[in-house]
Amino acid sequence: MPDITTFNRLAEILGVDLNYFSENPQSDDDETVFKVDSTSDIEQTTQEVTNLSPTQERQLRINLTAVNLEESDFAGVILHKGKFKASPLCRANFAGADLTGSLFEVSDAREANFDGANLTDCTFSMTDLVGASFYKSVLVITNFNKSLLAGTKFIDVELTDVKLTMIDLRKTIFENCVFNGVDFKYSDLREMHFAGHTFIGVQFDKSALNDVSFTGATLRNVSFRLPFSVTNRSYRAFKTVCFDGAIMDKLTYAGLKQIGYLKVVLTTLV
Numbered sequence: 001m002p003d004i005t006t007f008n009r010l011a012e013i014l015g016v017d018l019n020y021f022s023e024n025p026q027s028d029d030d031e032t033v034f035k036v037d038s039t040s041d042i043e044q045t046t047q048e049v050t051n052l053s054p055t056q057e058r059q060l061r062i063n064l065t066a067v068n069l070e071e072s073d074f075a076g077v078i079l080h081k082g083k084f085k086a087s088p089l090c091r092a093n094f095a096g097a098d099l100t101g102s103l104f105e106v107s108d109a110r111e112a113n114f115d116g117a118n119l120t121d122c123t124f125s126m127t128d129l130v131g132a133s134f135y136k137s138v139l140v141i142t143n144f145n146k147s148l149l150a151g152t153k154f155i156d157v158e159l160t161d162v163k164l165t166m167i168d169l170r171k172t173i174f175e176n177c178v179f180n181g182v183d184f185k186y187s188d189l190r191e192m193h194f195a196g197h198t199f200i201g202v203q204f205d206k207s208a209l210n211d212v213s214f215t216g217a218t219l220r221n222v223s224f225r226l227p228f229s230v231t232n233r234s235y236r237a238f239k240t241v242c243f244d245g246a247i248m249d250k251l252t253y254a255g256l257k258q259i260g261y262l263k264v265v266l267t268t269l270v
Contacts (some may be wrong), residue, residue, distance in 0.1 A: 063083045063085075064082060064084050065083060065084070065085040065086060066085065066086045066087060067087050068087070068088045069084075069088060069092055070088045070090045070092065071091045072092045073093050074092060074097050075094065075095045075097060076095070076097060077094075077097045077098070078097070078098045079097065079098070079099055079102060080098070080099075080100045080101050080102070081100075081103075082099060082101075082103070083102070083105075084103065084105070084107050085103065085104075085105045085106060085107065086105070086106045086107060087107045089104075089108060090108055090109070090110050090111060091110070091112065092112045093112075093113045094112060094114050094117045095114070095115045095116055095117065096115070097114075097117045097118070098118040099119055100118055100120045100121055101120070102119075102122050103122070104123065104124045104125070104127045105123070105125045105127065106125070106126045106127065107127045107128070108127075109127055109129050109132055110128050110130045110131055111131040111132060112129065112133075113132070114132060114137050115134070115136060115137065116135070116137060117134075117137050118138040119134075119137055119139055119140075119142050120138055120139075120141060121141045122143070123142075123143040123145065124142075124143065124144045125146065125147065126145070126146045126147060127147045127148070128148045129144075129147055129152050130149070130150045130151055130152065131150075131152065132149075132152050132153070133152075133155075134152070134153060134154045134155070135153065135155045135156060135157070136156045139157055139158070139159045139160065140160045140161060141160070141161045141162070142159070142162045142163075143163045143165070144162070144163065144165070144167055145163070145165045146165065146167070147167060148168070149167055149168070149171075149172040150168070150170075150171040151171055153173045153175070154172070154173065154174050154177055155174075155176060155177075156176050156177075157177050157178075158177070158180060159177060159178070159179050159182050160181055160182075161180070161182070162179075162181075163182075163183045164183065164187050165183075165185045165186060165187065166185070166186045166187060167187045167188070168187070169188060169192060170188055170189070170190055170191060170192065172192075174192075176197075177198075178197070178198045178200070179197065179198065179199045179202050180200045180201060180202075181200070181201045181202070182199075182201075182203075183202075183203050184202070184203070184204045184205065184207045185205040185206065185207065186206055186207060187207045187208070188207070188208045189204075189207055189209055190208050190209070190210040190211060191210065191211045191212065193212075193213045193215075194212070194214050194217050195214070195215045195216050195217060196216045196217060197214075197218075198218045199218065199220070199222050200221060201221045202219075202222045203225070204222075204223070204224045205225045206227045208227070209224070209238060210237045210240050210241075211240045211242075212240075212241045212242070213241075214241065214243050215242055215244050215245055215246065216244075216245045216246065216247075217243075217246050218246070218247045218248070219246060219247070220248065220249045220252065221249065221251060221252060222248070222252045222255075223255055224238070224255065224256070224259060226238055243256070
């Protein structure tokens with residue numbers, strides 16, 4: 001059954017109105033009569049319908065809740081606002097797929113392949129992503145919430161307006177990444193190494209940063225909000241963070257001074 005976009009195009013090509021495609025088409029006695037002048041007209045119509053762009057196809061919400069999809073091949077599919085809830089997705093292949101607006105919730109996606117996938121506005125909530133791969137994935141307004149990311153690989157990725165909430169990132173792999181507008185909230189980053197990475201408009205909100213290294217990193221408009229503690233414990237822990245050789249703007253540097261971090265070897269941006 002063609003969708004409405006296809007119906008409109010057919011009506012335009014064939015010179016009829018949409019009523020022609022209804023269950024009760026007009027008869028020959030009606031005002032509008034469908035006529036095909038030659039076989040070439042039919043061939044031309046068929047070709048034009050075949051050439052309709054995939055972007056003109058109507059996208060439906062597909063619910064894949066509690067469906068066993070282990071090792072399924074979804075490479076290159078277009079699925080907007082899909083719903084994967086309580087679904088086994090171990091080693092599923094989403095390489096190059098467009099999953100805009102999709103939800104992954106309470107799912108087992110260990111070792112899943114999201115390489116090159118468009119994950120704009122996607123949510124991964126309480127999802128096991130251990131060993132999953134996000135090589136050159138599109139991560140824009142993507143939300144990772146209370147999910148497992150041990151051994152998860154983010155390589156050659158720009159994370160834009162991404163939220164990482166209550167995530168243990170100590171064994172997560174970040175290589176050649178740009179963090180743009182990212183929020184780390186209540187996350188565990190202890191002993192993480194961000195050497196050479198770029199951070200723009202990033203907020204570390206009440207996250208554990210003990211012994212984190214920003215050696216040689218670039219930080220612009222980055223803020224650090226330490227976890228609440230009755231004693232100076234969080235301030236002492238933050239002083240273990242290494243910024244040696246980091247490049248940062250004056251505002252970021254001023255923020256570090258405000259929370260008592262003064263031993264910074266860096267180049268300050270103008």
